[in-house]
Amino acid sequence: MYDTRNQKFKDAKYGLFVHFGLYSILAGAYKGKITYGLSEWIQNSLGIPKDEYAKLKDEFNPYLFDAESLVLQAKKWGMQYIVFTAKHHDGFAMWNSFDDFNITNTPYGKDLLAELSSACEKYDMPLGLYYSQAQDWHDPNAFSHHHDFKGDFDKYFYGKCLKQVEELLTNYGSIFLMWYDTPLAMPYERCQELYDLTKALQKDCLISGRIGHDLGDYMTTTDNCIPRLTFAGDFEVSGTLNDTWGYSDYDKNYKSAATIKDILLKINNRGGNYLLNIGPKADGSIPKMSCKILNEVGKYVTVNRESIFATKGLPYYPYDLDWAQMTCKDHDLYLHIIRPKRSIDIQNIANEIEKIYVVEDGRNIDYIRCKSCEGYSEIAFDLPEDLHNRSDYCLCLKFKEKEPLFEMIRSE
Numbered sequence: 001m002y003d004t005r006n007q008k009f010k011d012a013k014y015g016l017f018v019h020f021g022l023y024s025i026l027a028g029a030y031k032g033k034i035t036y037g038l039s040e041w042i043q044n045s046l047g048i049p050k051d052e053y054a055k056l057k058d059e060f061n062p063y064l065f066d067a068e069s070l071v072l073q074a075k076k077w078g079m080q081y082i083v084f085t086a087k088h089h090d091g092f093a094m095w096n097s098f099d100d101f102n103i104t105n106t107p108y109g110k111d112l113l114a115e116l117s118s119a120c121e122k123y124d125m126p127l128g129l130y131y132s133q134a135q136d137w138h139d140p141n142a143f144s145h146h147h148d149f150k151g152d153f154d155k156y157f158y159g160k161c162l163k164q165v166e167e168l169l170t171n172y173g174s175i176f177l178m179w180y181d182t183p184l185a186m187p188y189e190r191c192q193e194l195y196d197l198t199k200a201l202q203k204d205c206l207i208s209g210r211i212g213h214d215l216g217d218y219m220t221t222t223d224n225c226i227p228r229l230t231f232a233g234d235f236e237v238s239g240t241l242n243d244t245w246g247y248s249d250y251d252k253n254y255k256s257a258a259t260i261k262d263i264l265l266k267i268n269n270r271g272g273n274y275l276l277n278i279g280p281k282a283d284g285s286i287p288k289m290s291c292k293i294l295n296e297v298g299k300y301v302t303v304n305r306e307s308i309f310a311t312k313g314l315p316y317y318p319y320d321l322d323w324a325q326m327t328c329k330d331h332d333l334y335l336h337i338i339r340p341k342r343s344i345d346i347q348n349i350a351n352e353i354e355k356i357y358v359v360e361d362g363r364n365i366d367y368i369r370c371k372s373c374e375g376y377s378e379i380a381f382d383l384p385e386d387l388h389n390r391s392d393y394c395l396c397l398k399f400k401e402k403e404p405l406f407e408m409i410r411s412e
Helices: 007-012 039-045 050-058 067-077 112-122 153-171 188-201 257-269 288-303
Strands: 014-018 082-087 127-132 177-181 235-239 273-278 324-328 332-337 343-347 353-358 368-371 377-382 393-399
Touching (some): 014 067, 153 177, 257 273, 257 288, 353 377
Parallel strands (some): 127 177, 235 273
């Protein structure tokens, strides 16, 4: 079982992923060809020659990027940590690296990661870094997905990868986690070396499950994939607001705020964290639609924070409700109402209740304990009239028993 032994990660539940790099300039198209896949993979998917792609650094100038504003916005949205793409598969470093293919050699001319690191430290926001450890399309000795490999991987691994990881974990303060990705054909020994180096430089830095060979500190699911059942260990689901990670002019398939909220609650319900992505435009600004969606979700998260942060995976409950999502703590069961209701009955809870209240304003709700027609224990109550047509609030059932919740929800 994955166990980070890191309470901050366990309690976080909601984080911000930021995919930003040279691919943001192309915004999903190159020489009239559109990639309807992942826009940050455009160099690979459209076969852009390495030297042609590298010329993008001569026009990269994210002059509207504001690290402090981004961190404060993430806090407003309810995110508890940020993961930033220090180096994606294209090999471009968003910091002042020893390798010349980096952001200080662009018209922007500054160390963007240093700015973000300072802002995160100033506002007490844990910072994680995405680093593509196996793929690097700028280096002929690194792997490249869907292409035959003819290089010497160790030359890349020792000559660039480990050196850059050392830079990141030495020069940019405390790093909450390293989000390694796509190990592909990396042998176990190299993954272990990368793990050991990371822990040697920052022993408390968490390592994503995608380092390879089950060496990660927590389980990282496939993109946008939620476990069907509660997962016993620590895990994280990374997800997109639309269908791509980097910015694209052509991907307008945004999820609604209601859908994002539903996904967040499902992941929290199963005990995990939701790492939700934005892809800034090439000028560093955040797309308006991304802000609109996350502002709306953020309002719900802020008002109902007790029912989201520091929650646990929901123990077995015999029914799937079409009108609510559940989250829980040891002695609290939260009902997130997703379809308007006027009265509610919850089956199979035989333990004593201290009170039921509306999370957003603390109003107590009267209830009765009875037996259902089927003979099971039932908690039943009518909702206040002002909630009859709403589907954006949360109720808490607070239990008196000292036993953990997984002993409370049971069949009789």
